[in-house]
Amino acid sequence: MNCEEARTQFVDYWRGTLEDTRAxxxxxxxxxxxxxxxxxQLKDMWSALGTLPDEDPSLRLRSRFYDSLRxxxxxxxxxxxxxxxxxxxxxxAAAAMVILAVGVGTGYLLRGRxxxxxxxxxxxxxxxxxxxxxxxxxxxxxxxxxxxxSYAYRVEPDDSQVLSALLTTVDHDSNVDVRLAxxxxxxxxxxxxxxxxxxxxxLTKQNSPLxxxxxxxxxxxxxxxxxxxxxxxxxxxxDVNPEVKQHAQWALRQLQ
Amino acid sequence: xxEASDSSLMQAVREGDLGALAILFERHHRPxxxxxxxxxxxxxxxxxxVQDVFVRMLKYRQSYQPxxxxxxxxxxxxxxxxxxSIGKRKLEVxxxxxxxxxxxxxxxxxxxxxxxxxLKRAMARLPVEKRELLVLSRFQNLKYEEIAxxxxxxxxxxxxxxxxxVRALGEIYFELSGESAQRGA
Numbered sequence: 001m002n003c004e005e006a007r008t009q010f011v012d013y014w015r016g017t018l019e020d021t022r023a024x025x026x027x028x029x030x031x032x033x034x035x036x037x038x039x040x041q042l043k044d045m046w047s048a049l050g051t052l053p054d055e056d057p058s059l060r061l062r063s064r065f066y067d068s069l070r071x072x073x074x075x076x077x078x079x080x081x082x083x084x085x086x087x088x089x090x091x092x093a094a095a096a097m098v099i100l101a102v103g104v105g106t107g108y109l110l111r112g113r114x115x116x117x118x119x120x121x122x123x124x125x126x127x128x129x130x131x132x133x134x135x136x137x138x139x140x141x142x143x144x145x146x147x148x149x150s151y152a153y154r155v156e157p158d159d160s161q162v163l164s165a166l167l168t169t170v171d172h173d174s175n176v177d178v179r180l181a182x183x184x185x186x187x188x189x190x191x192x193x194x195x196x197x198x199x200x201x202x203l204t205k206q207n208s209p210l211x212x213x214x215x216x217x218x219x220x221x222x223x224x225x226x227x228x229x230x231x232x233x234x235x236x237x238x239d240v241n242p243e244v245k246q247h248a249q250w251a252l253r254q255l256q
Numbered sequence: 257x258x259e260a261s262d263s264s265l266m267q268a269v270r271e272g273d274l275g276a277l278a279i280l281f282e283r284h285h286r287p288x289x290x291x292x293x294x295x296x297x298x299x300x301x302x303x304x305x306v307q308d309v310f311v312r313m314l315k316y317r318q319s320y321q322p323x324x325x326x327x328x329x330x331x332x333x334x335x336x337x338x339x340x341s342i343g344k345r346k347l348e349v350x351x352x353x354x355x356x357x358x359x360x361x362x363x364x365x366x367x368x369x370x371x372x373x374x375l376k377r378a379m380a381r382l383p384v385e386k387r388e389l390l391v392l393s394r395f396q397n398l399k400y401e402e403i404a405x406x407x408x409x410x411x412x413x414x415x416x417x418x419x420x421x422v423r424a425l426g427e428i429y430f431e432l433s434g435e436s437a438q439r440g441a
Contacts, residue, residue, distance in 0.1 A: 008415045011393065011422065042426050048371055049394050049425075057289040061303045065281050065310055072314050073274050135278040138260075144282065 001028040006035050013039065014046050070128050129154045130162055137165045142175040149181040153188060163189045167198040170215075176208050183214045190222040200227035203234055209241040216244075216251045225255050262326035270317045280326075281310055287396055288334060294391045295338055297380065308337045327398060328405040335388075335406065374436060378428040386421035393418050 001009075001024040009025050012018045018025055029036045129151055136148025149169070155162045166189070169182040183202075189195030199215055206212045212234070219227045234240055235248045260268075260276075262283070268276040285306055292302035312333050313320075320329060379387055392398045392406065400418075404411045 007423075008419045011415070011418050041430075042422055045375070045426055045429055046394070046422060048375055049390065052372060052375060052395070054286065054290050055293050055299065057286065057299075057303055057306065061285065061289070061306060062281075064303075064307050065285070066278070068307070068311055069274060069277060069281075069314075076272070076274065131275050131278045134275075135282045138279055139282050 001025060003028075003032060003035055006032070007038070010039055010042065011046070014043050066128055066132060069131075130159055133162050134165055137169055142178050145169070145173065145175070145178045146181055149178065149185050152182075152185045157188050157191060160192075160194065163192065163195055163198070167195075167202065170199075170202045170211070171205050176210060179206075179208065179211045180214055183211060183218060187218055187221075190218070190224065196222070196224050196226060200224070200230035203227075203230050204237065209244045212241075212244045213247050216247050220251050220254045223255065228252060228255050231255075263322050266313075266317070266320050266326050266329075267322050269313070270320050274314065277310065277313065280313075284330060285310075288330070290395060291331070291334060291391055292338065294379065294387060294395065295384065296341075301341065305334070305337050305341060308341075309334050312337065324405065325402050327396070328402045331392065331396070331398070331402075331406045370436065374429060374432045378425055378432055381428050382421070382425055386417075386424050389414075389418050389421040390425060 001021070006025055006028040009018060009021060012021075013025060029039065133148050133151035133155060136144050136151060139145055139148065149166070152162050152166055163186075166182045166186055170179050170186065173179045173182065183199070186195055186199055190199070196219075199218060203212060203215050203219075206215070216231070219231070231248050231252055235245055235252070240248075260279070262280060265276045265280050269280070288309060289302050289306050292305045293299060296302060296305075309330065313330070316333075320326075379390070382390070389403070392403050393400075398406075400411045400414045403418075404414045407414065
């Protein structure tokens with residue numbers, strides 16, 4: 001390997017991705033002082049470059065994205081107009097006048113309609129919250145997932161997708177804070193049998209005493225007697241933290 | 257955790273599940289924003305461009321080929337968006353010789369702050385095509401194959417160009433470090 005060939009391998013060398021050429025590269029560095037010095041000098045800079053702090057975009061970026069995504073979804077959901085002339089400005093202007101006249105006339109009669117439009121709009125907003133919650137709950141960074149949980153508070157309590165994502169989070173998330181937040185958010189879903197059952201099931205799957213105690217408190221708070229067998233199983237279990245066991249016994253007494 | 261790959265998410269978007277794009281947005285908007293900030297030094301413009309990239313993904317979603325790495329496709333769209341913005345706004349490509357404003361830097365200690373400041377100034381002085389290679393290879397951690405696919409050239413050429421970009425940055429960096437050491441003395 002000559003100097004030129006060796007130098008184009010520098011980045012692979014720093015990244016640890018030199019494979020077939022590793023032996024020839026090492027041999028060249030041993031024999032060539034200039035390349036050795038250059039590799040060492042540039043390596044420090046390469047490492048420093050990797051630690052440059054990232055910039056954070058403003059919060060506006062996220063809301064703009066979700067606004068336009070909602071707009072796209074709405075457009076795609078709307079039936080396509082087969083008649084191109086419906087879009088002609090002259091037709092639209094005339095139609096607008098007719099609609100205005102009819103609208104003013106019937107507005108008094110059909111006040112209920114407004115309510116249905118508002119509820120449609122509310123449905124769309126909920127849909128977006130669901131989307132944000134579900135997307136954030138799947139992120140790698142714990143702080144993103146925490147934000148996902150906070151969005152989950154804002155969906156409708158019958159949203160089964162968010163409920164199931166929260167239960168998965170309680171069962172499997174690697175971060176205790178995220179799991180705790182998800183337990184809190186599940187409070188919203190305790191009117192739903194799936195939510196109550198999921199919470200009780202999560203109890204024995206947990207390895208964190210903090211999370212177990214939070215779940216027990218929540219079960220007691222909503223006075224969910226159907227969870228008693230799961231709590232009994234926890235009490236009977238061998239490898240449960242003594243404080244958790246004590247708390248579980250207390251919870252059983254409360255449910256009686 | 258239960259993570260879907262970028263490529264399968266984009267396929268879902270292509271097949272009409274637009275909501276899957278939200279996951280891709282949450283995953284990629286920050287690195288993409290940083291790519292643009294390095295390219296044009298303007299935060300506001302960079303946010304517009306990130307938005308533009310995701311809208312283009314929706315618009316041209318049928319053109320996504322699952323066989324191709326998602327990152328390569330995304331950065332190709334990003335490059336086009338950046339190029340169009342230069343055309344539209346008639347901006348000078350080269351960055352002004354200044355640091356990017358950064359709130360995060362405040363937390364670091366003085367020596368490290370100096371190093372960061374010099375590196376950023378050196379990056380800003382680098383010609384834009386070299387800077388882009390470093391952003392893609394170092395900050396975005398893309399493989400040579402992916403960069404080659406974005407730039408439309410072969411892997412061998414990417415290797416050589418990345419090395420030359422590192423070396424060019426090194427020259428500016430050591431020159432600036434020397435100046436600041438003299439000033440300090």
